[in-house]
Structures are given as structure tokens and as C-alpha cells.
Amino acid sequence: MRRSKRIKRWAVYRLALLAMWLLNRLPRAASQAFGAGFGRIAWRFLPRERRNIDRHLDLAYGSELTPADRTGIGRRFFINSGKNLADFIRLRDHFQDELATLVTIEGLQHYHDAFKAGRGVIGVTGHIGNWEMLAARLAMEGHPVAVIAREMYDPRLDRLLVGTREALGVKNVPTTASPRVLLEWLKNNGIIGVLIDTDSMRVRSEFVDWFGRPANTPIGQSLLGLRAGAAFIPAVCLRRPGNKYHIVIREQVRVEETGDREADALRLTQACVRELETIITAHKDQWIWLHNRWNTRPGPTKSA
Numbered sequence: 001m002r003r004s005k006r007i008k009r010w011a012v013y014r015l016a017l018l019a020m021w022l023l024n025r026l027p028r029a030a031s032q033a034f035g036a037g038f039g040r041i042a043w044r045f046l047p048r049e050r051r052n053i054d055r056h057l058d059l060a061y062g063s064e065l066t067p068a069d070r071t072g073i074g075r076r077f078f079i080n081s082g083k084n085l086a087d088f089i090r091l092r093d094h095f096q097d098e099l100a101t102l103v104t105i106e107g108l109q110h111y112h113d114a115f116k117a118g119r120g121v122i123g124v125t126g127h128i129g130n131w132e133m134l135a136a137r138l139a140m141e142g143h144p145v146a147v148i149a150r151e152m153y154d155p156r157l158d159r160l161l162v163g164t165r166e167a168l169g170v171k172n173v174p175t176t177a178s179p180r181v182l183l184e185w186l187k188n189n190g191i192i193g194v195l196i197d198t199d200s201m202r203v204r205s206e207f208v209d210w211f212g213r214p215a216n217t218p219i220g221q222s223l224l225g226l227r228a229g230a231a232f233i234p235a236v237c238l239r240r241p242g243n244k245y246h247i248v249i250r251e252q253v254r255v256e257e258t259g260d261r262e263a264d265a266l267r268l269t270q271a272c273v274r275e276l277e278t279i280i281t282a283h284k285d286q287w288i289w290l291h292n293r294w295n296t297r298p299g300p301t302k303s304a
Contacts, residue, residue, distance in 0.1 A: 039082025076285035107249035120186025126197030134237035144190035222265035
């Protein structure tokens with residue numbers, strides 16, 4: 001690794017430690033103001049990300065949104081993200097004091113009903129709202145919670161992130177883990193949270209429709225869940241006025257199983273994606289439009 005990269009990583013790590021120290025000593029209202037300010041600065045000084053947001057919103061919604069609409073959505077997304085990050089940094093030290101009072105839940109019965117079959121649950125979510133808060137709050141409901149997470153580029157930052165999750169009662173499962181680990185978790189009637197809304201080459205993926213365009217989408221969770229007989233539950237944790245959160249849990253997603261597990265997994269993934277699309281459209285300023293969801297393109301169709 002080049003010396004300049006080592007210095008940059010060291011600086012980022014030290015800034016993360018400083019942010020943890022500072023935000024855990026501020027009252028929550030002040031930490032939220034700090035997060036909002038950080039988001040405004042990021043919006044101002046990240047022009048490439050601003051352009052990406054504008055382009056991707058245009059691809060998804062076209063003439064439904066004006067340029068001013070797209071700009072407003074992007075700016076609010078950065079502010080929301082800064083506030084979400086501030087809350088996640090505070091969670092480890094303020095878990096008992098703040099979490100239960102900050103979050104309301106809609107559809108909690110869907111969540112508990114999903115465990116009645118005893119075959120585990122796949123919690124389907126995306127990069128909308130505060131997905132870390134979602135896992136932490138559901139861990140309070142009495143069922144074992146695990147999340148599949150990509151390892152960070154810096155092992156020191158990864159240890160901080162994983163340590164925070166585990167302190168909140170959430171098991172961290174890296175994307176490199178054996179499927180046997182996940183199957184055993186489901187066998188013990190736990191829930192596995194998965195983010196299915198990014199274009200990644202690190203996991204098994206197939207193309208499904210995303211806002212009218214084919215998008216490379218993780219499908220491994222569907223194959224695994226079908227094999228285990230798990231229930232599939234879409235859930236998100238959205239920001240609400242007053243710097244509070246509202247978890248929305250949808251009814252179990254089901255598809256008729258035909259015996260062709262690959263085809264069934266693809267249809268199941270598409271059905272889960274549809275649920276996320278509906279939620280994102282209602283809360284556009286809470287999803288990561290800076291991510292190029294359509295980066296990977298489908299290959300040419302083979303002729304017969």
C-alpha cells in the first residue's frame with residue numbers, strides 16, 4: 001500500500017474516533033444539528049455525487065420530477081444521511097436511553113407472525129432511511145438478528161462498525177461467510193437482514209427490473225431462504241419529523257414455488273424489489289440515489 005494511502009486511512013480512522021468521542025458527549029439535539037451540518041457541507045463539496053443523484057432520479061422518474069425537485073431531493077438526502085450517521089455513532093453508548101423512545105413501528109405483527117413456522121426469516125431491506133437503526137430496534141423484539149455486511153476497506157473501521165452492531169445485539173455476518181452459517185441461523189429461527197438494492201459483483205446477482213430498467217440485483221438471499229423454507233419480510237426504518245424514526249414492516253412476500261429454484265428465486269427477488277420501489281417512491285429523499293444502480297449492463301442475448 002502506498003504511503004499516501006496509509007496516511008489517508010490513518011486520518012479517516014482518527015476522524016472516526018474523534019466523531020465518536022464528540023457525538024457521544026453532545027446532547028442528541030446537538031448531535032443531530034452536527035449531522036445535518038455535515039450533510040450540508042458534503043452536498044456543497046461533492047459535485048460528482050450531486051450529478052449522479054440528478055442523473056439517477058431522472059432515469060427513474062423522468063418528467064415526473066423537475067430539475068428543482070431533483071436538487072431538493074438530493075440535498076435533503078445528504079442532510080438525512082448526516083443525521084442518520086450521527087445517531088448510529090451514538091447508539092452504542094445511548095442504546096437503552098434513546099432507542100425505544102425514538103422509534104415507532106408499523107406492522108410489528110407481520111414480523112412476529114413470520115417466525116411462527118420456525119424456519120427463520122429473511123429481512124429484506126435497502127439503503128433507505130436508517131438501516132442500522134432498523135436492525136438494532138428489531139433486536140429488542142426477542143428474535144436473534146443477524147445482518148449480512150460487506151467488510152470495510154480499513155480493518156480498523158470495520159472493527160468499529162462490527163463492534164457497534166454486536167453491542168446492540170446484532171450479529172455481523174461477512175459476505176464471505178459460508179452459506180452453512182446462514183442456514184444454521186435460519187434453522188434456529190433467527191432473522192437475517194439483507195440489503196438488496198445495490199449493484200455488486202461480490203455476491204450472486206441476476207438482472208431484475210428496477211424502476212423500469214434491468215438492474216444487477218443480489219439473489220443469493222432468495223436461493224438461501226427458499227432452501228431453508230424461510231419467510232421473506234420487507235422492512236425499512238424511515239426518518240420522521242422531529243428527528244424520530246418509523247419502522248414499516250410489510251406482509252410476508254410469497255411466490256408460488258414451481259420446483260425450479262432459480263426461476264422461483266428470481267421471481268421472489270423481483271417481488272421484494274417491487275416492495276422497496278414503492279417505499280422509495282414515497283420517500284425519495286431517503287434513498288441513496290448517488291449509487292449507480294444500473295452500472296452493470298446485461299450482456300447480449302444469445303441467438304438460438
